Amino acid sequence: MNEFQYEKDRLDFTKAYMERMIAAQESGRAFLKERQGDTLENLDFQDSSLRYQEMLSHANFMKMSSDQLDNLKSLRRKPYFARIDFHRKENPEKEQFYIGKVSLFDRETQLPIILDWRSPLANVYYEGRLGEVSYEALGERYEGEVSLKRQYQIEEGELIDYRDIDVTANDDLLQDSLSQNAGGRLSEIVSTIQEEQNRVIRADLRKPIIVQGAAGSGKTTIALHRISYFLYTMKEIFKPDEMLILAPNRLFIQYISEVLPELGVQRARQSTFQDYAVHTAGIKRPVITQHDVLTQAVEGTIGRDGVTAARLKGSKEFQTIMDTYIQSLKKQYTINQDFMLSEFRIKNARAINRLFFEEYSYFPYEVRVKKIKAVLQSELRRKKKQILEKVAAKYDEALDKALYGMKDPDKRKIRVSYLITRKEERLAEIKKAARTAVASFMKQYPSFPIERTYERLFEEDVFLGVHPEDTEEWRAVRRCSRAAFAEGYVYSEDLAALLYLYTFLKGIHPDDRAKKVVIDEAQDYSYFEIYALRRACQTDLFTIVGDLAQGIYQYRGLDNWESLVEDIFPSASYLTLQKTYRTTIEIMDLANGLLTYLPVSLPRAEPVVRHGSLPQFLPLRNGWEERVNAYCLGLVEEGLSSFAIITKTMAEAEDVQKKLEVYGMAFKLLREGEESLSERMVLPAYMAKGLEFDAVLLYNDRDPFKELELDLKMLYVAMTRPLHRLLMIGEEKEDFLLHLIQSDLFVEV
Numbered sequence: 001m002n003e004f005q006y007e008k009d010r011l012d013f014t015k016a017y018m019e020r021m022i023a024a025q026e027s028g029r030a031f032l033k034e035r036q037g038d039t040l041e042n043l044d045f046q047d048s049s050l051r052y053q054e055m056l057s058h059a060n061f062m063k064m065s066s067d068q069l070d071n072l073k074s075l076r077r078k079p080y081f082a083r084i085d086f087h088r089k090e091n092p093e094k095e096q097f098y099i100g101k102v103s104l105f106d107r108e109t110q111l112p113i114i115l116d117w118r119s120p121l122a123n124v125y126y127e128g129r130l131g132e133v134s135y136e137a138l139g140e141r142y143e144g145e146v147s148l149k150r151q152y153q154i155e156e157g158e159l160i161d162y163r164d165i166d167v168t169a170n171d172d173l174l175q176d177s178l179s180q181n182a183g184g185r186l187s188e189i190v191s192t193i194q195e196e197q198n199r200v201i202r203a204d205l206r207k208p209i210i211v212q213g214a215a216g217s218g219k220t221t222i223a224l225h226r227i228s229y230f231l232y233t234m235k236e237i238f239k240p241d242e243m244l245i246l247a248p249n250r251l252f253i254q255y256i257s258e259v260l261p262e263l264g265v266q267r268a269r270q271s272t273f274q275d276y277a278v279h280t281a282g283i284k285r286p287v288i289t290q291h292d293v294l295t296q297a298v299e300g301t302i303g304r305d306g307v308t309a310a311r312l313k314g315s316k317e318f319q320t321i322m323d324t325y326i327q328s329l330k331k332q333y334t335i336n337q338d339f340m341l342s343e344f345r346i347k348n349a350r351a352i353n354r355l356f357f358e359e360y361s362y363f364p365y366e367v368r369v370k371k372i373k374a375v376l377q378s379e380l381r382r383k384k385k386q387i388l389e390k391v392a393a394k395y396d397e398a399l400d401k402a403l404y405g406m407k408d409p410d411k412r413k414i415r416v417s418y419l420i421t422r423k424e425e426r427l428a429e430i431k432k433a434a435r436t437a438v439a440s441f442m443k444q445y446p447s448f449p450i451e452r453t454y455e456r457l458f459e460e461d462v463f464l465g466v467h468p469e470d471t472e473e474w475r476a477v478r479r480c481s482r483a484a485f486a487e488g489y490v491y492s493e494d495l496a497a498l499l500y501l502y503t504f505l506k507g508i509h510p511d512d513r514a515k516k517v518v519i520d521e522a523q524d525y526s527y528f529e530i531y532a533l534r535r536a537c538q539t540d541l542f543t544i545v546g547d548l549a550q551g552i553y554q555y556r557g558l559d560n561w562e563s564l565v566e567d568i569f570p571s572a573s574y575l576t577l578q579k580t581y582r583t584t585i586e587i588m589d590l591a592n593g594l595l596t597y598l599p600v601s602l603p604r605a606e607p608v609v610r611h612g613s614l615p616q617f618l619p620l621r622n623g624w625e626e627r628v629n630a631y632c633l634g635l636v637e638e639g640l641s642s643f644a645i646i647t648k649t650m651a652e653a654e655d656v657q658k659k660l661e662v663y664g665m666a667f668k669l670l671r672e673g674e675e676s677l678s679e680r681m682v683l684p685a686y687m688a689k690g691l692e693f694d695a696v697l698l699y700n701d702r703d704p705f706k707e708l709e710l711d712l713k714m715l716y717v718a719m720t721r722p723l724h725r726l727l728m729i730g731e732e733k734e735d736f737l738l739h740l741i742q743s744d745l746f747v748e749v
């Protein structure tokens with residue numbers, strides 16, 4: 001039998017097996033549904049818990065089978081994408097393994113019909129060349145030889161072609177996948193994961209990792225695949241909703257949302273840092289976003305104080321100031337009075353302080369206070385009885401003395417009646433005092449509402465109390481912060497400190513404490529934001545991906561990764577992704593031209609071999625709208641569908657959107673907070689971060705990009721968004737800094 005027929009038969013067998021499984025599952029589900037109906041009908045309100053449990057376990061079973069069923073159904077059109085032939089050392093024969101998105105086992109033999117891409121053995125496919133290999137599974141090392149690696153082109157369940165490969169790089173499958181259109185959403189890439197990417201996905205899961213990757217190197221994609229791999233490998237320990245993905249904005253969350261179910265991680269939580277901090281720390285005041293500050297920085301309308309405040313509030317120095325401030329708050333929890341019930345001591349102040357400062361030192365302050373309250377309540381309960389008995393005994397003794405010791409009957413009567421009344425009064429007094437003793441004692445403890453407490457730090461006396469060296473910079477921070485607080489706002493740069501304060505004072509609710517955190521576009525985070533997140537979540541399991549060349553919040557973001565490794569994640573692995581997959585060689589060469597002018601020295605991104613047309617420059621002259629229209633129509637004819645007009649500022653975006661609308665071209669203007677993507681958008685560069693489009697039209701008509709760090713980075717971000725085409729529309733070529741770039745890397749049209 002020829003090889004193609006063999007593979008075709010294998011695919012037919014797999015499909016037939018899957019259909020049988022699906023049918024079995026479906027009839028199983030129908031049967032279960034019926035049974036559950038039965039159970040529900042027969043379930044009366046006071047029925048035995050056994051029945052109830054039976055119903056619950058049916059529901060669980062149904063849920064599992066529905067997940068399995070969905071997986072199976074989604075595999076129908078492409079059950080697997082690759083095969084390896086592996087000869088394990090101790091086995092007499094070599095085996096064939098077909099690798100797909102999820103595994104499928106033969107029910108009788110338990111042998112894999114399809115091997116999950118995340119399984120240890122599948123790593124052999126991504127990692128090595130043909131020949132001797134080894135892999136680890138469940139702590140054991142296996143050795144053997146890979147004699148074949150085969151990729152399949154399967155469309156709608158039909159085998160079109162297959163190809164044997166050695167290294168996974170530059171393979172046809174990758175080329176095919178890259179030449180496809182964006183469609184405006186991120187997609188899964190399990191069949192074409194490259195070696196350097198695979199290393200990131202499978203890097204030690206028990207350690208944090210920091211990845212510096214060029215624009216389009218797959219950082220976002222790879223970070224999500226790593227979560228999928230993490231959940232697969234650690235499914236016994238971690239649940240999807242314990243994962244937290246932090247994205248730069250809500251639009252971006254929308255952009256990645258479609259790929260999550262494909263990777264089986266749809267239940268991972270997704271948020272922006274701002275939303276997470278506001279929700280977790282219960283911040284009520286409106287937030288002046290980092291976009292607002294950036295817009296002011298881009299438009300040059302921000303005062304110097306604003307930039308200084310944004311920078312310093314993200315610094316390690318500010319974290320130290322917050323630490324000292326928090327320590328000073330802690331001191332206010334020292335108690336000077338003993339806990340008394342009437343004149344009886346229940347617990348002395350020293351013992352209570354020891355609980356707070358020593359035994360409960362691992363807990364947030366307010367949690368410690370609650371725990372102390374519980375201790376006092378229980379001690380009071382215990383001792384109250386003894387005290388009442390003691391008081392009663394004292395009066396009883398006095399009564400005895402009066403009854404048997406006093407001779408004068410009148411005096412005795414007065415004395416006895418006095419003692420009886422007094423005894424009752426005293427007991428009643430003590431009982432009454434016991435009811436409020438704990439509550440009134442606890443009033444000694446201070447209460448620190450988060451926002452107000454933070455605000456107090458910026459009052460001169462308080463600030464100088466924790467940071468005596470007063471400089472003009474810190475005075476600027478205080479001025480700027482007080483001005484915002486006076487108007488009822490906080491800056492997004494305050495959120496790290498607020499979250500930090502909340503962590504120490506109140507403690508993060510377990511539901512908000514993610515066990516694994518993925519930070520995308522991490523270069524835009526400040527040192528303190530990442531530090532505060534690490535403290536809030538109390539985990540080291542961070543996957544941090546970013547590109548310093550795209551750090552457009554450079555006045556407050558990170559300008560190196562070393563500080564994170566040194567101070568926050570000492571056990572982190574640092575990895576880089578150099579190859580870029582998104583765009584063509586021609587576009588990447590142009591964008592790379594800008595990197596030379598950046599103050600950070602970063603390696604140039606290496607585009608994988610995919611050519612396209614040269615980036616074009618269109619002068620902004622009469623009739624440009626018509627030419628843009630013709631350009632877009634041309635792209636549509638070529639089959640491209642997602643276009644973005646990227647500007648420097650929001651004002652410019654609004655303007656060009658109107659101009660084109662008048663001309664009859666509909667582009668949707670993307671505003672801050674916008675959540676829905678569309679095929680044709682106008683947006684400023686800072687909002688385009690992380691996104692990609694088939695074609696990008698860079699537009700500039702008022703404020704040219706200058707040879708400044710911020711402008712260079714924004715331009716770099718904008719130029720690296722397209723998959724296929726880049727057109728720059730402006731008054732002069734210089735407006736896009738093209739005079740800095742080799743002239744044969746673009747054409748004027």
Ligand SMILES: Nc1ncnc2c1ncn2[C@@H]1O[C@H](COP(=O)(O)OP(=O)(O)OP(=O)(O)O)[C@@H](O)[C@H]1O
Pocket residue numbers: 174177178186187189192193194197213214215216217218219220221222547550581582689690691692720
């Ligand atoms: N191995 C791969 N196979 C196929 N496509 C890939 C591969 N790696 C990355 N891509 C594609 O390259 C594009 C860029 O990926 P992604 O957006 O994850 O990169 P990024 O590094 O986060 O980019 P940026 O920093 O510019 O936002 C996506 O379209 C992604 O599907």
